[in-house]
Amino acid sequence: MKSAEELVVDQHLHATEIARFHSHVVCGPTASDCDIWIGAIGKDGYGRFYLTRAGSGVCVRPHRYALAIVSGVVAAGVLGLHECDNPVCVKVADATEPRQHVVSGTQGDNMERMARMRRGGGRNKLRRFDSRGVRRDRSVALREAVRHGWDGDAVQAALLGDQPMLW
Numbered sequence: 566m567k568s569a570e571e572l573v574v575d576q577h578l579h580a581t582e583i584a585r586f587h588s589h590v591v592c593g594p595t596a597s598d599c600d601i602w603i604g605a606i607g608k609d610g611y612g613r614f615y616l617t618r619a620g621s622g623v624c625v626r627p628h629r630y631a632l633a634i635v636s637g638v639v640a641a642g643v644l645g646l647h648e649c650d651n652p653v654c655v656k657v658a659d660a661t662e663p664r665q666h667v668v669s670g671t672q673g674d675n676m677e678r679m680a681r682m683r684r685g686g687g688r689n690k691l692r693r694f695d696s697r698g699v700r701r702d703r704s705v706a707l708r709e710a711v712r713h714g715w716d717g718d719a720v721q722a723a724l725l726g727d728q729p730m731l732w
């Protein structure tokens with residue numbers, strides 16, 4: 566997947582595509598809740614969104630696409646990072662919100678962030694999500710929890726999984 570190429574999303578030119586994107590998203594009821602992608606989910610636990618650019622099919626990560634809706638373009642090499650640690654979250658919160666979700670950053674930012682979380686005692690959580698299979702299971706469980714509308718209890722259960730979580 567060419568996830569780090571430049572991604573342009575124009576509100577007018579891509580209006581139909583943006584509407585299709587939103588049809589695959591269930592929004593949490595409050596600003597601190599995630600907006601959850603309910604479209605295709607890859608083996609890595611991250612979503613997949615299929616577009617056409619210059620006549621060719623392109624597969625992008627939905628959270629990176631969400632950044633492009635807001636900013637119009639996400640430059641090559643810039644990734645969407647999850648401050649909320651939820652791979653299927655596509656919420657781009659206003660910078661003034663205390664709880665951030667998808668933010669833009671580089672691979673270097675991502676490594677720094679992961680190291681920071683390890684130092685902060687999030688080691689168990691990281692070990693858990695280092696596993697692609699476990700991460701995918703949780704993403705799929707979250708999708709099922711909101712497929713027919715936001716179900717707070719089901720979301721909580723999916724987030725918690727089979728062992729206590731720190732968030």
Ligand SMILES: [Zn+2]
Pocket residue numbers: 598599600649651654655656665666667
């Ligand atoms: Zn989130």
